[in-house]
Amino acid sequence: MRPARRLTLTDDVYESVRALIMDHAVAPGERVNIDALARQLQVSPTPVREALARLESDGLVRKRPLAGYTAAPLLTRAEFEELVEMRLVLETAAARRCATRTAAREGADGVDVAALRREADLPGPTADSGYAGIAAFTARDARFHNLLAEFSGNRMLHEAVVRLRPHLHLFRLHFPTTHHDTSAREHHRVVDAVAAGDPDGADAAMRAHLLAARERHLPYFTEEG
Amino acid sequence: MRPARRLTLTDDVYESVRALIMDHAVAPGERVNIDALARQLQVSPTPVREALARLESDGLVRKRPLAGYTAAPLLTRAEFEELVEMRLVLETAAARRCATRTAAREGADGVDVAALRREADLPGPTADSGYAGIAAFTARDARFHNLLAEFSGNRMLHEAVVRLRPHLHLFRLHFPTTHHDTSAREHHRVVDAVAAGDPDGADAAMRAHLLAARERHLPYFTEEG
DNA sequence: CGCCGCGAAATCCTATAGGATTCGTTCCGG
DNA sequence: CCGGAACGAATCCTATAGGATTTCGCGGCG
Structure with missing residues (x-):
């Protein structure tokens, strides 16, 4: 403590x-x-x-x-939608920039594709499905998205992405949703596009991932906020 | 005090x-x-x-x-470029959303085009060109961009835009640049697209405005930071 | 002449105390 | 039985004091 x-x-x-x-x-x-x-x-x-x-x-x-x-109170349905939209705006831009930087072959502080690949994997279905499992899943997921934002090379963009995390994290803890394999596959598609230096592909892959994640979370909203 | x-x-x-x-x-x-x-x-x-x-x-x-x-120290050249990129990401999204909402004819808390139009104008060339003039110009400019972000209907997006303001504000105070008429014209083009419910047009107009503003600021960077 | 170390002053950081406000409960009236 | 006011307890907010650390000037050494 x-x-x-x-x-x-x-x-x-x-x-x-x-x-x-x-x-x-x-x-x-x-x-x-x-x-x-x-x-x-x-x-x-x-x-x-x-x-x-x-x-x-x-x-x-x-x-x-x-x-x-x-x-802080839990996200309402409307706020959740706002969060998704913000992630779409920020993280597709980050993925796009990563791909561009990879294509430009920036050295030194460039995009470490190998590191991204490592974090793209998520704790498998064998893992604990209880609180510890959820925590491990969301922590790993956070690291991936954080790393991608960092590799965008834009510190303000990185900070903006980091700022959104807590809200998503709390939401996930309250409504446990782990789709390890699915999410991991989507992550790898993003990494593939970044590694190939394909900005449009990276944008599309990230967009698909975020929208799919939205769908996975949506069932937890019933009538109220 | x-x-x-x-x-x-x-x-x-x-x-x-x-x-x-x-x-x-x-x-x-x-x-x-x-x-x-x-x-x-x-x-x-x-x-x-x-x-x-x-x-x-x-x-x-x-x-x-x-x-x-x-x-906080003044923005370096690199950080200034990051700021521009962030504004491109956030504010074009905001403009796009405003246009979409206008087209959808949302009532009540929808987009108040008239209010936007009012703030689009900037203190004319007749105004003081000293500190007070600069302050008035940048304050008015801030209100316009703030209002647009607010009308996007996404509070997180609004907050993100607001967070960027201080840095731009401080930079402007240190390197006074007022191009009243030019900026105002660009603002009105954004409002026009929003009023017409044209998301692509609003996006393009905002992008043009931000890039033009970047060009206007750029001369103040010499060799160092 | 420049660099390093020392000591005093300035500054920061944390704890504590007391006044001001809010919260929860109880009591009273309707 | 329910709504509202009043009282006490809990909590917050601000000021102040003292220990700990940094900063800056000065003298000595290389």
Whole structure:
């Protein structure tokens, strides 16, 4: 619960609280008690407040003045659709850029296709289908998409993609959906196009992947948000 | 310097410090002294620290552990190009969506073409060409692009566009470039396409505008960053 | 002349305390 | 039985103090 301190307590607390939320140790929408957190982490409320302020900018918690913080609520159906659209805009652009850079044969900090290929695989069906399995699946998936965004060479694009992750992550934890083989196949198609230096192909493959993932998640929305 | 307090000092300080940076009251890269800021704003360092933590997530300041905060440095040439690319990705998507929504005749919270048209105009050449003129120009320009992103109907897209603004704003303040009439004409072409419900046209018009704006800014980069 | 190390001052970071506000419960009236 | 007001407890917010670390100037050495 309290890892070896980095340099400032605030940074440690930030990571700890972020982990708590990402692991659903605090449920979406649940109130976040500052003093309780401070006691739990064995620090004073001051660095906790600072960490929460940063997490608010990250969209992981919401603040109501004079009434404390609450964990970010789960995505509504409409917000989920917005998220998909954002991913379509950002990640197809990233895939496209990766392919372009591969074609240009950029050295040094260019696209490491081998690394992408490694992360494209996902934990197989043999893996645990419980919480641990879900966590492993989504973590691996996150690494792939993160790596692709990083290899786009555009740091702002990378950051934008990273910013979207937590919401998707929380959603997946709440509605476990793992289609290992299918997702992995789609990932590999993206890598294929990137390796071939085919921007249009990479764009199309990523678009297909994101739309397919959307379909896989959709059943979890019933009537309400 | 100290507006009527909202509800918490932290929020007020956040706005104040943000304004200081956006007005170049603290130069890019300059160190931000927490105690000095607290004295200047007549508050204790505690809410100042909290505000700075949020501003760090916003990318307006950078933190070095145990060594305080510094105002975000000016964009390098490479980062400027990244910014342009991000705007191309995000804002053409926003323009496209606006046109689609207009064509779909969405009522209520749909696209307010008239409002867009109003903001498309920019302070004319008669205006002050000094700091105040630049500030007025960039503020109006920001409102237009902000409104378009808002009318896209995708809040995440809107937020992403808003996140890019400060960097562009600071850059413009440092290298004053106002081409009122040209920019305004380009804005109106975007509005025309949106009003006509022409997604491809809106995309193209926005792309042309952003690329033209890039060209207008480019001369300010010489050899270094 | 330049580089390195030392010491004092400035600055940052965390803990704690107290005033202000909100939340939950209880009690009362309808 | 239900709605609303009032009281107490919990919680938040800000200020302040002190320990820890960095920064900067200065003197000594190469």
